[in-house]
Structure formats: C-alpha cells, structure tokens
Amino acid sequence: MKFSWKNLLLWSLPIIVISFFLWQGIFAPIANENNTNLTNSRMTYGRFLEYIEMGWVKKVDIYDNGHTAVIEAIGPEIGNRMQKIRVELPASVPELITKLKKNHIDLDAHPTKNNTALWSLIGNLFFPLLLVTSLALLFRRSNNATGGPGQAMSFGKSKALFQVEAKTGIIFDDVAGIDEAKEEFEEIVTFLKKPEYFTAVGAKIPKGVLLVGPPGTGKTLLAKAIAGEANVPFFSISGSEFVEMFVGVGASRVRDLFKKAKENAPCIIFIDEIDAVGRQRGTGIGGGNDEREQTLNQLLTEMDGFEGNTGIIVVAATNRADILDSALLRPGRFDRQVNVDIPDFKGRLDILNVHAKNKKIDTNVSLSIIARRTPGFSGADLANLLNEAAILTARERKNQITLKEIDKAIDRIIAGMEGTALIDSKSKRLIAYHEIGHAIVGTLIRDHENVQKVTLIPRGQARGLTWFTPSEDQSLISRSQIKARIMGALGGRAAEEIVFGESEITTGASNDLQQVTSMARQMVTRFGMSTIGPMSLENEDSNPFLGRGMGNNNEYSDEIAIKIDSQIKLIVDECHNKTRDIIKNNRVIIDKLVDILIEKETIDGNEFTKIIKQYTQIPRKI
Ligand code: ADP
Ligand code: MG
Ligand code: ZN
Numbered sequence: 375m376k377f378s379w380k381n382l383l384l385w386s387l388p389i390i391v392i393s394f395f396l397w398q399g400i401f402a403p404i405a406n407e408n409n410t411n412l413t414n415s416r417m418t419y420g421r422f423l424e425y426i427e428m429g430w431v432k433k434v435d436i437y438d439n440g441h442t443a444v445i446e447a448i449g450p451e452i453g454n455r456m457q458k459i460r461v462e463l464p465a466s467v468p469e470l471i472t473k474l475k476k477n478h479i480d481l482d483a484h485p486t487k488n489n490t491a492l493w494s495l496i497g498n499l500f501f502p503l504l505l506v507t508s509l510a511l512l513f514r515r516s517n518n519a520t521g522g523p524g525q526a527m528s529f530g531k532s533k534a535l536f537q538v539e540a541k542t543g544i545i546f547d548d549v550a551g552i553d554e555a556k557e558e559f560e561e562i563v564t565f566l567k568k569p570e571y572f573t574a575v576g577a578k579i580p581k582g583v584l585l586v587g588p589p590g591t592g593k594t595l596l597a598k599a600i601a602g603e604a605n606v607p608f609f610s611i612s613g614s615e616f617v618e619m620f621v622g623v624g625a626s627r628v629r630d631l632f633k634k635a636k637e638n639a640p641c642i643i644f645i646d647e648i649d650a651v652g653r654q655r656g657t658g659i660g661g662g663n664d665e666r667e668q669t670l671n672q673l674l675t676e677m678d679g680f681e682g683n684t685g686i687i688v689v690a691a692t693n694r695a696d697i698l699d700s701a702l703l704r705p706g707r708f709d710r711q712v713n714v715d716i717p718d719f720k721g722r723l724d725i726l727n728v729h730a731k732n733k734k735i736d737t738n739v740s741l742s743i744i745a746r747r748t749p750g751f752s753g754a755d756l757a758n759l760l761n762e763a764a765i766l767t768a769r770e771r772k773n774q775i776t777l778k779e780i781d782k783a784i785d786r787i788i789a790g791m792e793g794t795a796l797i798d799s800k801s802k803r804l805i806a807y808h809e810i811g812h813a814i815v816g817t818l819i820r821d822h823e824n825v826q827k828v829t830l831i832p833r834g835q836a837r838g839l840t841w842f843t844p845s846e847d848q849s850l851i852s853r854s855q856i857k858a859r860i861m862g863a864l865g866g867r868a869a870e871e872i873v874f875g876e877s878e879i880t881t882g883a884s885n886d887l888q889q890v891t892s893m894a895r896q897m898v899t900r901f902g903m904s905t906i907g908p909m910s911l912e913n914e915d916s917n918p919f920l921g922r923g924m925g926n927n928n929e930y931s932d933e934i935a936i937k938i939d940s941q942i943k944l945i946v947d948e949c950h951n952k953t954r955d956i957i958k959n960n961r962v963i964i965d966k967l968v969d970i971l972i973e974k975e976t977i978d979g980n981e982f983t984k985i986i987k988q989y990t991q992i993p994r995k996i
Contacts (some may be wrong), residue, residue, distance in 0.1 A: 415452070415457060415458070415459045415460065416459065416460045416461070416462075417445075417459045417460070417461050418461070418462075419461060419462065419463060419464060422443070422445065422461045423470075423473070425445075425447055425449060426473055426474070426477055426479065428449065429477065430447045430448055430449035431445050431446070431447045431477075431479050432445075432446045432447060432448065432456065432479065432480065433445065433446040433479065433480040433481075433482075434446075434474055434479055434480065434481050434482070435482050435483075435484060436463075436481070436482070436483040436484065437483075437484050440463060440483070441462065441463055442460060442461065442462055442463060443460070443461045443463055444458055444459070444460050444461075445458070445459050445460075445461060446458055446459075447459055536609055536610060536611035536615075536627070536630075536631050536634075537609070537610045537611070538607060538608070538609050538610075538634070538638075539598075539601070539607065539608040539610075540607050541602065541605070541607075542598040542599070542601045542602040542608045543602055544595060544598040544599045544601075544602040545599060545602050545603055546559075546560070546599050546603055547728070548595065548599060548728060549592055549595050549596050549599050549728075550721070550724035550725045550727065550728045550753075551592075551717035551718075551720070551721025551722060551723075551724045551725045551753060552591065552592055552596070552714050552715070552717065552721065552753075553721075554712075554713075555585070555596060555712045555713070555714050556596070558583075558710070558712045559583075559596060559599070559600050559712070560603075562580070562583065562600055562604075562687060563600055563603045563604045565579045565580070565687065566600070566604035566606055566640050566642075566685060566687065567604050567605075569640075569685060579687075580687070580709060580710050581677055581680070581686070581687065581688060581706060581707065581709075582677060582687070582688040582689070582690065582707050582708035582709065582710070583687065583688070583689050583690070583708065583710045583711075583712060584648070584689075584690050584691075584692065584695060584698075584702075584703070584708040584710065584711045584712070585597065585689060585690065585691040585692070585712050585714055586691075586692055586693070586694075586695045586711060586712070586713050586714065587691075587693060587713060587714030587715055587716075588693050588715075588716055588752060589693060589752065589754070590752035590753060590754030590755060591714045591715065591716060591717070591752050591753055591754070592714060592752075592753040592754075593646075593691040593714055594610075594644070594646060594691065595753070596714065597610075597642060597644040597689040597691065598644075600642055600687075600689065601641070601642040601644075604640070604642075606640045606641045606642060606685075607638050607641040607642070608641070608642050608644060609631060609634065609635050609638075609641060609642065609643045609644065610643075610644040610645075610646065611627070611631060611644075611645060611646070612645075612646040612647050612650070613645060613646060613647035613648045613649065613650030613651045613652070614647050614650045615627075616628065616650065616651050616669045622665075622668065623665075624651065624665055624666070624668065624669030624672070625668045625669050625671070625672035627669075628669060628672040628673050628676055629672060629676070631643065632676040632679070632680070632686075635686050636680065636684065636686065639684050639685040639686050640684075640685030640686065641685070641686060642686075642687055642688075642689055643686060643687070643688045643689070644688075644689050644690070644691070645673075645688065645689070645690040645691070646690075646691050647691065647692065648690040648691065648692045648698070648702075649692045649693070649694055649697055649698060650666075651666055651669045651670050651673065652670055652673070652690075652692070652698045652699050652702045653666070653697050653698065653699065654697060654698070654699045654700070670699060670701075670702075673702075674701055674702070674707065677706070677707050678706065678707075688708070690708055695711060716750060716751075716752055717751075717752070717753060717756075719745055719746065719749075720745075722744075722745040722748055722749075722751060722756060723741055723742055723745040725753045725756045725757070726741045726744055726745055726756055726760065727741060729756060729757045729760045729761075730760060733760055733764055733775060734773060734774050734775060735774065735775045736774040736775060736776045736777070738776070738777070739775065739776060739777050739780065743777075744759075744780055744784070747784060747843075747844070748784060749844045749845075750844070751787075755787060758787060759780070759783050759784060759787055760775075760780075760783075762782075762783035762786060762787065763775050763779040763780045763782070763783040764779075766779040766782055766783060767779045785833070785841075786833075789833040789834050789836060789839060790833045790834025790835070790836075791833065791834065792831055792832070792833050793831065793832040793833065794831070794832075795830050795831050795832070795975050796830070796832075796837075798972065802830065802972060803968065803972065804870060804874060804878075804880060804882075805830060805837050805838040805882065806830060806838070806968045806971045806972050807869045807870060807873045807874070807964070807968055808838065808866035808867070808869055808870055808880075808882055808883070809828050809829075809830065809838040809839065809840045809866065809971070810828065810869065810964055810967045810968050810971060811865040811866045811867070811868055811869025811870070811957060811964070812828075812840040812862055812863070812865040812866045812886075813825045813828045813840045813865070813967075813982060814865065814956070814957070814960055814963070814964055814967065814986070815861050815862050815864070815865030815868070815953055815956050815957070816840070816842055816858075816862040816865065817982070817983065817986060817992055818956055818960070818986075818990070818992055819858045819861055819862065819956075820858070821852070821854045821855045821857070821858035822842070822855075822858040822859065822861075822862050823842040823843050823844065823845055824842060824843045824979060824983075825840065825841070825842060825843075825979045825982050825983070826841040826842055826843045826978070826979045827840075827841050827976060827977065827978045827979055827982075828840045828841070828971060828976070828977050828982060829841075829975060829976040829977075830971060830972070830975045830976070831975055831976065835885075836885075837882065840866075842862070843979070853897070853901075853903045856893055856896075856897055856901075856903070857945070857949060859889075859893060860890050860893050860894060860945070860946070860949045861949045861952055861953045861956075863886045863887075863889050863890045863893075864886065864890055864946075864949055864950055864953040865953055865956075865957070866882070866883050866886050867879065867883040867886060867887070868950065868953040868954045868956075868957045869957050869964065870882075870883065871954065872954060872957045872958055872961075873957075873961075873964075890946060890949075891942070891946070894942045894945040894946050894949075895938075895942050897945060898911070898938050898941045898942055898945070899911040899912040899938060900912060904941040904944075904945065905941065906934070906937055906938065906941055911930050911934065911938065960989075960990065962989065963985070963986060963989040963990065966985070966989075967982070967985060967986075970985070
C-alpha cells in the first residue's frame with residue numbers, strides 16, 4: 375500500500391470518530407461535574423418566579439457562582455411529574471434567596487471548583503491532540519512504506535510485531551492435568567538445555583512441535599513453561615496477527631520474527647492459532663488468499679532455513695490439526711504433534727489444586743467435589759471458576775471462599791449471569807410447569823441423569839433452568855440414554871401442552887427442540903440406532919471450510935434421505951408420546967411441585983426427590 379491522501383482519509387475517519395466518542399465519554403462527564411447539564415429542560419427566570427409563587431418548586435440548586443439554577447419542580451405544565459429544570463439567573467438575585475426562604479424551598483449553592491477550567495481545557499485539547507498524534511503516526515508509517523519500489527511495507531519493523539518475554543516465569547508445576555503432553559515437553563527442555571546429548575549420537579533435534587487441543591486447555595501455558603524451564607526467551611505471535619489487510623506484511627513479520635529469534639537462540643518461538651495462516655492452500659472458498667499463502671510460504675521457508683541444532687524450537691498451537699496444510703506437518707517442520715485434551719476428573723482436580731494454591735479456601739471445601747461437578751471444563755474454565763468464586767467472596771466481605779461461592783461461580787460459568795425472577799404471573803406459572811416437566815421426566819426415567827436443581831431464576835438467555843448432575847463418562851452413551859435425554863428435553867414442552875393446552879404452547883421450548891432433533895438425527899445418521907441399520911451416513915465436519923451441514927456432500931441417495939427423515943420423526947414421536955404419558959400420569963405431583971417452585975423459586979435435587987418419593991416410586995422402569 376503506497377501512501378496516498380485517499381488512504382490517509384480512510385484511516386483517519388474511524389480515528390476521528392473513535393476519538394470523538396472517547397472525548398465525549400472520558401472528559402465530558404468530568405468537565406461537566408460542576409455544571410448544570412443535568413437536565414435538558416429549561417425555563418425562564420420569570421416563569422421560575424411564577425412557579426415559586428404557585429408552590430410548585432421543591433428544591434433549588436445554584437451553580438456557576440449564581441448564574442444558573444437547577445430546580446426540581448412539579449406542576450401541571452410539566453406533566454405533574456417531578457422534573458429537573460435549568461434556569462438562567464440574572465446577575466444579582468438577592469430577592470430570590472429571600473423568596474425561596476419565605477416559601478421554605480430547599481436551597482443549595484454549589485461553589486465552582488477551580489479545576490473545572492483545567493478539565494474543560496484538557497477536554498477541549500484532547501480531541502485535536504489525539505487526531506494530530508494519530509496522523510503523525512500514520513505519516514511515519516506511510517513514509518517507511520515508500521522506502522523502495524515494490525517493497526513490502528515495513529509495518530513489520532514496528533515493535534508491536536511479536537511479543538518477547540525474556541523470562542516467562544512459568545514452570546511445569548504450573549501446568550496440571552495434561553501429563554502426557556508435559557512428558558513430551560520435558561524432553562524438549564532437555565534438547566534446549568543439553569543439545570550435545572542428542573547431537574553426540576547423531577540425533578536431529580525437532581524444529582517444530584504442534585500443540586493440538588480445544589481453547590483454554592493450557593497450550594500457551596505449556597509453551598511458556600518450556601521456555602521457563604529451559605530458561606530461554608519466549609517469542610510469541612498469533613496467527614491472526616499475521617494475516618493483515620496489507621499484502622506482504624505477514625511474510626515480513628515472519629522474517630523479522632525468525633531473524634530476532636536467531637539472534638537470541640536458544641529460544642522458543644510460539645505461534646498461536648496457526649490455523650489462521652496454516653490452512654490448506656488453494657482451498658479457500660472464493661479463491662485463495664494470497665496474503666495468507668505468502669505468509670505460510672515464508673513460514674515454511676524460515677523453518678527450512680535453520681539447522682535443527684541452532685536451539686530454536688517452534689511451538690505452534692491450534693484447535694484443529696485436520697485443516698492444516700500438509701506441508702506444515704512434514705518432517706523438518708511440525709513433525710511432532712502433541713494433543714492436549716479437556717481434562718478428566720483427575721486432571722481437573724490437579725488443575726484446581728494448582729489454582730487453589732494462592733487462594734484462601736475454606737478447609738471444608740473439597741476440591742474433588744468441585745472436580746466432580748465440572749466435567750467438560752477446560753483448565754481456563756477452572757482457573758476462571760476459582761477466580762469468580764474469589765471475587766464473589768470479596769464482594770460479600772468474607773475472608774474465605776466457601777462452597778456457596780464456588781457453586782454460584784460454577785452456575786454462572788455454565789449458564790451465564792443470574793437475572794431476577796419474574797413476579798407472579800401466568801408466564802411464571804408456565805415456565806414453572808415447563809421446568810418441572812423437564813425435571814420430573816428426567817427423574818422418572820431410569821437412564822436419565824439425576825436432577826441437581828430446578829430454578830425459576832433466569833440466567834443468560836434461559837428464563838428458568840433445570841440442572842442435571844452431569845455424569846463423568848460422556849464418551850460412551852447407550853441408545854436408551856440418548857432416548858432418555860430426548861424425553862427429558864421434551865418434558866418442558868409436553869408439560870406446556872398438557873397443562874395449558876395445544877394453543878397455549880410457547881416459544882420457550884425452541885432450544886429444547888433443537889437438541890431433540892439433533893440427538894435424534896445423530897442416532898440415525900451417525901450411531902446406527904435406527905431401522906436403517908448400522909451405517910454412518912454423515913461424516914462429521916466433512917468440509918472444514920463450510921459450517922457443519924453446509925457442504926452437502928453426504929454420500930447417500932435421495933431415497934435414504936427420505937428414510938432418514940422418517941426415522942428421525944419416528945424416534946421423536948415415540949419419545950414425545952411417552953413423555954406426554956409421564957406428564958399426564960403424574961399431574962398431581964407436578965401441580966404440587968409447581969406450587970412449591972413458584973413459592974421458593976429454587977428446589978434442589980435432594981428436596982425434589984424427597985417430594986416425589988411421597989407420591990411415586992423412582993426411578994420407574996420407563
Ligand atoms: P490455550 O492456549 O490452550 O487456549 P491457555 O494456556 O491460554 O489455553 O490457558 C489459559 C489459562 O487457563 C492459563 O493461563 C491457566 O491459568 C489456565 N489453565 C489452562 N490449562 C491449564 C492447565 N492444564 N493447568 C493449569 N492451568 C491451566
Ligand atoms: Mg492460547
Ligand atoms: Zn426447556
């Protein structure tokens with residue numbers, strides 16, 4: 375990109391807009407602190423006097439050394455509501471004071487603080503200053519770019535290019551729950567510390583290690599730990615930072631990064647989100663992305679360009695290795711792949727232990743109970759959980775984190791912020807029936823997880839929630855378990871239908887229905903759990919570049935497609951009927967539970983089971 379006025383204009387426009395908002399946001403309130411911009415309504419002095427006579431004025435605040443007043447008045451002209459109105463006062467108004475006193479009107483004068491002028495000066499200067507600075511910066515950058523014909527712009531030369539940490543301060547003990555990955559990396563630390571062990575026997579030291587795993591599982595942490603343990607500098611950049619809108623920037627950044635790294639070897643280069651640059655070439659929808667390909671090529675060149683024994687190890691992280699360009703995975707590049715997974719129970723416990731070290735936790739709290747309650751949580755989620763609990767504890771002015779705060783934090787992380795419950799109304803009753811529907815169906819079916827609690831307190835998008843105790847092993851699920859889940863999910867809607875009638879059912883079940891359909895579809899197309907037979911009819915993620923289900927390249931005939939649909943319908947219908955029966959047959963207890971729920975807003979699992987046990991046997995054989 376060459377410098378031109380058009381570009382300058384394009385760039386400065388958003389800056390102008392942003393800085394205006396900044397100015398408005400940061401300085402305007404301060405500048406106006408002592409001012410009278412509290413209100414938009416105005417009134418003349420004469421009218422103000424009349425208002426006093428009529429007894430409509432309740433309070434008067436005088437500002438600006440007696441030049442302005444903000445009055446609080448109520449009157450027929452202003453809609454019989456108490457309003458704040460601004461009045462410009464004439465130069466000297468001693469009689470006003472007497473008048474106010476006579477009418478027993480509350481009066482207060484606010485002296486002008488000296489720094490008001492200063493603040494408004496800064497406020498006024500801030501905007502132009504910011505603009506000038508941004509323009510100056512732009513000019514500097516643009517001038518760099520005109521260095522030579524055809525040369526890539528040297529945005530890449532700026533310091534913010536990549537992050538360097540001389541010492542990460544992270545050690546392996548800070549990383550928990552991913553022991554296999556750690557072992558792999560302990561070896562790499564030895565490469566960095568004692569390369570001669572390996573070179574002596576002719577072994578080549580690996581250049582690149584690819585960390586694959588979902589977000590928050592500790593990939594960045596692990597990479598930092600290698601640098602920390604080996605006591606070498608840590609150079610890091612994120613793939614998304616490479617891919618800029620200017621062609622050539624990415625490649626020049628890669629060059630700079632490796633140059634700097636070579637000067638500082640031994641060291642670790644960490645490339646986060648490598649999939650942003652390393653995606654398979656030439657497959658992007660709508661043509662390739664030149665910039666990305668250039669960056670990737672540069673990366674490959676750089677990795678080939680240094681000998682394995684120079685002490686640079688490139689660690690890259692991604693959450694999907696399947697979409698990476700195969701050239702990246704070849705020997706001499708990222709030929710080692712280390713998987714980092716969502717931790718299991720023991721992993722979660724270990725991670726909780728690491729993060730509990732610097733927190734004051736009540737001795738009654740057992741971390742293993744927390745680990746039990748949090749299947750599916752990543753390391754980052756767990757760290758966040760303890761931190762949220764600590765914040766809640768501080769907010770309540772307690773000095774130790776108890777189970778109560780931890781419970782709250784778990785709920786918040788799973789389902790979002792808590793809202794306030796509805797006031798008593800028809801929709802509150804309907805939501806109560808919906809949730810009790812989920813809960814009772816879940817409870818009475820043998821293969822369903824147990825109810826942990828039912829609540830009418832909304833969270834995130836949900837207006838009421840039924841929580842089930844998650845089971846640890848989610849990897850092997852039986853057919854009857856899936857059916858149980860489908861019925862549990864249909865419980866809410868079925869209760870609405872039976873209690874309020876077909877015409878009163880609501881949109882509240884849309885999320886449930888989505889889950890129901892997806893579970894039923896997977897039973898048919900992926901798990902071979904229908905009369906179509908044990909066939910896999912849909913490969914998951916067949917096309918990584920389109921969203922799931924968009925690239926319709928499933929290899930079955932239209933005939934099968936029709937069968938799939940009818941099988942899905944069969945499953946859903948069967949479950950729906952059974953669910954309706956459960957609701958119908960347990961109407962008495964459902965009504966009772968709804969009354970309790972509306973009164974208490976939350977029923978926990980034990981209490982819930984206790985109440986049901988008075989009426990029926992659980993779990994029933996359904
Ligand atoms: P990723 O790079 O895989 O997305 P991070 O390494 O950035 O995840 O993890 C974010 C934070 O979560 C870490 O700084 C750490 O506090 C916590 N964390 C994640 N995984 C672990 C783990 N295995 N052990 C300890 N803490 C972890
Ligand atoms: Mg990361
Ligand atoms: Zn529901």
